[in-house]
Amino acid sequence: MKTSLLALAAVLLLGVTPALGHGGVQLGPNGGRILELSKNETVHGEVTAKDGFFHIALLDTKMKPVELKDQTLTATTGDRKKPEKLVVEKKDGKFVVPMQKGDEFLTIFQFRDSPSARPVTARLTYDATLCSACKNAEWLCKCPSDKERK
Ligand SMILES: [Zn+2]
Numbered sequence: 001m002k003t004s005l006l007a008l009a010a011v012l013l014l015g016v017t018p019a020l021g022h023g024g025v026q027l028g029p030n031g032g033r034i035l036e037l038s039k040n041e042t043v044h045g046e047v048t049a050k051d052g053f054f055h056i057a058l059l060d061t062k063m064k065p066v067e068l069k070d071q072t073l074t075a076t077t078g079d080r081k082k083p084e085k086l087v088v089e090k091k092d093g094k095f096v097v098p099m100q101k102g103d104e105f106l107t108i109f110q111f112r113d114s115p116s117a118r119p120v121t122a123r124l125t126y127d128a129t130l131c132s133a134c135k136n137a138e139w140l141c142k143c144p145s146d147k148e149r150k
Contacts, residue, residue, distance in 0.1 A: 025141050029063055033140055035122040037111040045073075045111065047124060049099060054107070054124075056095040068093045071113055078106025078123070103128040 026034035028046035035045040037058070043066065044059040056073065058066035073095045075086040086107070089096045100107065104127045110119040127138035134142040 025139070027140065027142060028057075028059060030057070031140065032057070033124065034059075035109065035124060037109075037120050037122055038113065039120060043071075043111070043113060045095075045109070045122065049126075052099050054095075054097040054099055056097065056109075057093070065093075068095070070115055071111065072115065073097070073112075074110045074119075076108050076110075078108055083108075099126065 028034050028044070030046060030048060032046035032048035032055075035047055035056070037043045037045045042061055044063065045056045046059055048055050048057075058068060058071065060066050068090060073088050075088050075097045077084045077086065077100055086097055086100075097107070097109075099105075104125075107124045107126065109122045109124065111122065112119050125139060129138045130136070131138050131141040131143060136142055
């Protein structure tokens, strides 16, 4: 991705927290990708990848851990022609979802804060390509810019 020093300076000057920036990818306290899991930014998911699984921890407005109780998460593959449901487990206070194969894919999550809550849909584009600027994989790219995927 192209990094503009000017854009970086603007972000610093405005005091925008990278984790809450709306330009690029949002990263959480553990370096994971932040997914918005509510309509009003009260629940976030922090996605990290480990051994072929996504681990999704819940965070509150202040990016503090939220206890995993009766919240539920479903996940499907992003293949529109043949969407496939993924098996979501709860483990060590996190949701654990098997990653699809390949270096680039889309996973669609549906989160409910409680059994009666309306589901909130979040999309995660996984991209293992390394960003030349920040050396993170693109799906965890920290570069402050309006990153738009084709
Ligand atoms: Zn980057």
